[in-house]
Amino acid sequence: MCVENTPPPSNRLTRRGVLAGAAALAGTSAVLAGTSPAASASPGARHGSPGRGGDLVVEGGRLLDPATGAVTEDAVVVIAGGVVRAAGPRGRVGRLPAGVPVLRAHGQWILPGLVDAHIHLNTAAEARDAVLKGATSARSGSTNFYQDIAVRELARQAPEQAPRLRAAGVFVTPDLGDTILADPDLAPLARLRDGVRSADALRRVVEVNLARGADTIKTRVNERAGLPEQDPLVQVYDHEQLSTIVAAARRRGKGVLCHSYSEKGCHDAVTAGIRSLEHGAFVGERTLHEMRRRDTYFTPTLTAIAGLAESSDPVLAERGRTYLPVLKRAVLAAHELGVPLAAGTDSSGGTVDPIGREVELMHAAGLSALDAIRTATTGAAKLLGLDSTAGRLARGFAGDVLVVDGDPLADLGVLSRPARVVRAGFAVPAAA
DSSP states (O other), X not given: OOOTTSOOOOTHHHHTHHHHHHHHHHTHHHHHHSOOHHHHHSTTGGGOOTTSXXXXXXXXXXXXXXXXXXXXSSEEEEEETTEEEEEEEHHHHOSOOTTOOEEEOTTSEEEEOEEEEEEOOOSHHHHHHHHHXXXXXXXXOOOSXXXXXXXXXXXXXXXXXXXXXXXXXXXXXXXXXXXXXXXGGGGGGGGOTTOTTSHHHHHHHHHHHHHTTOSSEEEESBOOSSSTTSOTTSBSSOHHHHHHHHHHHHTXXXXXXXXXXXXXXXXXXXXXXXXXXEEOTTOOHHHHHHHHHHTOEEEOOHHHHHHXXXXXXXXXXXXHHHHXXXXXHHHHHHHHHTOOBOOOOOBBTTBOOOHHHHHHHXXXXXXXXXXXXXXXXXXXXXXXXOTTTXXXXXXXXXXXXXXXXXXXXXXXXXXXXOSEEXXXXXEEOOOO
16 A cells, blocks of 8 residues: 555645644743743843844853864853854954843853754753753754644744754654654555555655655664664664655755664665764664765764663663663774764653763763764754854854853863853743
């Protein structure tokens, strides 16, 4: 059975029913209905307006540029309309704008906001928590009912409430489960006895996602590690099926991120043309060489695998203890070969892990502190197509700032405990 004769998805639903329903599920409707509490409390908010960034000066700390590794003493960052207008030593920045709120960072370090390249944000509360924990930009790892598309809109309208987001829409997976209810144009797939496996069905899910405004496509090649009844080394899509997904996404200029574990699954995914390999615990040397040749990113989500080792379920705990050292070796091998790395927590289920923890684990895998920071700044920003927007504090970049109590090059743990977070020029107040 196929869906070849089903009419193409309608774009009318993108801004209407689907987005409204996603916003209600994500809890973003209430946030957008009135003035944002965070904006009204933020010292830079009175200089901004909905959808526009704030004005703010951050001054007095040590500024780290992840791109060069340079550290600037007594630095000043001037943000206007949510965009960096100047950044550097006080003597070179020149006269500061009058009447603009000032965030003093004397004795602290100043970094660009971090990027979480794999996170599941289903609610407005989770989106805000991600910002408070340092992730000012992010890429969704999919949601069940397009909540990430609503969160992306929240980030555009009230940037202090959510990370700048690349949305993935719904998962391209053999068993859609209740996600079949996410969109009326997915309903024909309910008749498929074998699930979403045929070329027609695979293209259908990709096309519906793109019609609803997804920025990227998420699929899988292996079963899940976080479910004890599943075997993460079992392959669910073959090379041909993955190639079908990639081709359907590429027709609209979009890339594919792929959940993966086994070496054969990783190799099939990479040679099918995916943009980034997620998890990838057992990725082998031949596949890493192929990734380097194709400039395929590796997002290992070490935080999620480390979390399995702490599970109360004995199967998951043993899986985590087994997989984590293997994955760390794969990360170091990838780095040494020149495979681009991106930090991602794979946070889900209502709990948001600090992206700084992933940076710590990258360092524990063998990366230098600076290279580990780059996986959550310049590296992840490039993967998301934000390399001229996020990952640095330089003229023209987003006014997303992390202020930390300590030298991150000496103690990466400070990244998981930001003293202040600035999102698009708004100094975000901590949750009550």
